[in-house]
Amino acid sequence: MALPKAFQNPKDFFDECIAFLKEYQYLYKFPNTDILVQNVLEKIEVDNLENVDVFDKNFKLPAFDILEDLFSKLERLKAIHNVFEEINGLENSVQVPVSPKKRHEIVYLAKEVKGVCEENECDVVVDFGSGLGYLDQIIFETSHLKVLGLECNSSHYVGAKKRQSKYHANSTENVKYIKHTINDNSDSQIGEYLKDKFLNFNGFCIAGLHACDDLTVVALDLFLKMEKAKAMVIMPCCYHKMEQEEGIFKNFPLSNCLKEVFEKENGFQFMGVPFLRLGAQPPCLVEDNLEDSVFNLLARGVLQLYANKHNCKLKRNKRKAVKTKSMDRNFETYIQDACTGFSLSHNSEPSFLKDKVDSPEAGNLSIDLDEIRSIWRENSSSMVQKKAAIFILLQNCLQPVIENFILYDRIVYLKEKGLKNCQFKRIVNERISPRCLALLAYK
Template sequence: MSLPEQFNSYESYFDACTQFFEEYQNLYNFANTDVLVKGIIDDIRIDNFKDVDVFEHNFELRSEGENIKLFNDFFNKLDKLKVKYNNIEIDTEYKINAPLGPKKKHEIICLAKEIGTLCNNIGCDTVVDFGSGLGYLDQVIFDTTHYNVLGLECNERHYVGAKKRQNKYHIDSTSCVKFIRHRITEHSHVNLSEFLNDKFQNCNSFCITGLHACADLTVDAMNIFLKMENARAMILMPCCYHKMRIENLSDGKFSNFPLSKCLKEIYIKNRGFEYMKVPFLRLAAQPQLSSQSNIKDLVFNLLARAVLQIYACKYNYTIKRKKRKAVRVKTIHDNFESYAQDACTEGFLFVQENLEIDNLIESNFNNKSFDAKVAVEELNSIWNDLPPETFKKAATFILLQNQLQPIIENFILLDRIVYLKENGLLNTTCRKIVNANISPRCLALFAHK
């Protein structure tokens, strides 16, 4: 990662970014579920788009909006903050024989290749995988490099699954690939030394890695790397920035963001705590649009959930998901009546705010105040009353957020790079290592001593 040519210091770049984020916080500083309740998209003017179909595959917001001051100013400022990454070609040399989707296979192959190259250059003989899951990455690392691999995983089911897979499919790796159940914290350097001494007596130097190093795991791994002398290299692929620990619920400030002294000073000076909250970090982790082809689905998902929120606010309900994918939107084909039916009966729990959710069995049947049939009828009425302009505005809103996302993610990652440099690790950078059209989490932090 390098600074855009307009900037000659991290301070000037951070300062320009924070001012930009403050100016355009109306695009992100709220839950997306509130876009209708709070009238967020009402401020988006689409007068010049009256005769333009924003859902066409060749629609380009930048070119269509070049004569609209709001968009023109936005893009002019945004372009100055962009950091360019080289495109990644798909690597087809190595094949993974495992029940994984193309996205996961591509991520594993690309990361394993980068680990092999870095370890070979730095002279590492062992790789430690933080959050090893079912061990797919660890087996590929061993197959392609023959290094020792230690996989650390906190989930009991995944840890047991990795051991079973190894004994069934990779029995030849049992002496070199080891799995330990352990929850990583910033203090795990003590445990890690013990694990390495126990499992690999010949470990001289090692590389820390993590695929989908969620929330604070990337920062914890960085701090472990700084503390351990024989940790010589590190490659981490961060994700889920919005799940980072909040230090104080009253002010919403995070424990590990900002991280560098450089950004902390600018963050305080520019009152970043007012507009760099959970929605800011959530947008950083949001997948980018690879094309216009799925903009209709995204608009439907955004507005359908926003309509639920209108209903919830009207009747003083809190909406809680019953499962990770509350509504299987791919199976309802953008049919709101089906969405509302599924949401009210299967996907969400509607609880009046004066009730204790923990005292309810997670079923709307036990919430006597909620009538799913009545709710579905009213939700359909709200949906049908949405004017056509709302759908255009929602599409424009999504496209603007899509432009903002890489700037925010770069900003967060650069903060981590500067933190490592402040702590003496000058050989630190960020690179794209997977094809963004296959996996939106395509960036990796690199460091070596």
């Protein structure tokens, strides 16, 4: 990302940003599912809230005097980025079945890769996490660059080969796929793959779409190590999935500059997984569906409060445990769906589960629906909903600052390693693809 205009150097920015984040840690320290367990909404104290309609389309934060200090600090910490420029007709180059979001992402990332390769005399692209090969094929078709796709998932690797045979048979000599798990020591293997597949080449560009968890950081180190790696265009995501060792993230903070401030302020105590998750959460237009967001937040919070009360853990039985889009904020429908979407785990059967009769809809899940309904009534008043709405809006305002904090740490890291030409750039439309930022680096 970038250093906000109010600051002259990284240390001053990190100092002030950590002080701000420490002061307002109640907005992100805990998982949103624990919002009722941790009494987070008690921290939302604003005057005259009962007379304000926070769900009105014209309502904007800051609307309360007590929040002025928060927003004045936020304004200082905001970074200014480039405006995305859309090109008419660019997406028409994709002639195979693919979602509109994926089409948008691959054509604009391919466009950026092409430009970077031209500027840095790269004739090969190495795609980190190539998936089904969508990006690789569009890079070749629009730039005629050779592409090496590296993918650790066997089904994706096989799928990419099948798609190539079906849709892109003319690319087999120039787009190659290898099943490989990228790690800190992949530099020699990548070098061998390139020699084997493409013989002679001038230099290569590392590319990556949705480089999850630690992959972006691994890519940075490999880029620095490999002599023929001349450029990089990679889009990071899922910061909260980065590897941890005894509760400490292996690759956050990354720069020595931030590490010094972080350790001094015991940042690990309040910048954990929920913090990084909020940074990875795409900025969204919550005003358009704020009531739905509040319902989902509180309904899930009620389930968590129930489980916590009985010393149990909720476990999702499927990726989307509750299908909230079709229930029109009906809590009765929500809990019936939750009975099949979640299961309770516990070390020994608590007394509250004894003598409960499982309903056919509940499967193996035994819960007291009457008690859950009672908890909902206690935590869904008009005032609670308004506070939950303000909490969501405040998180949405914090998200860009948190993401900039995380990503600027990586820029400082690269500069500490002697790399001068590096920046984050918005390369896609965030309304189509919320993960819109790419790290560009050149040697």
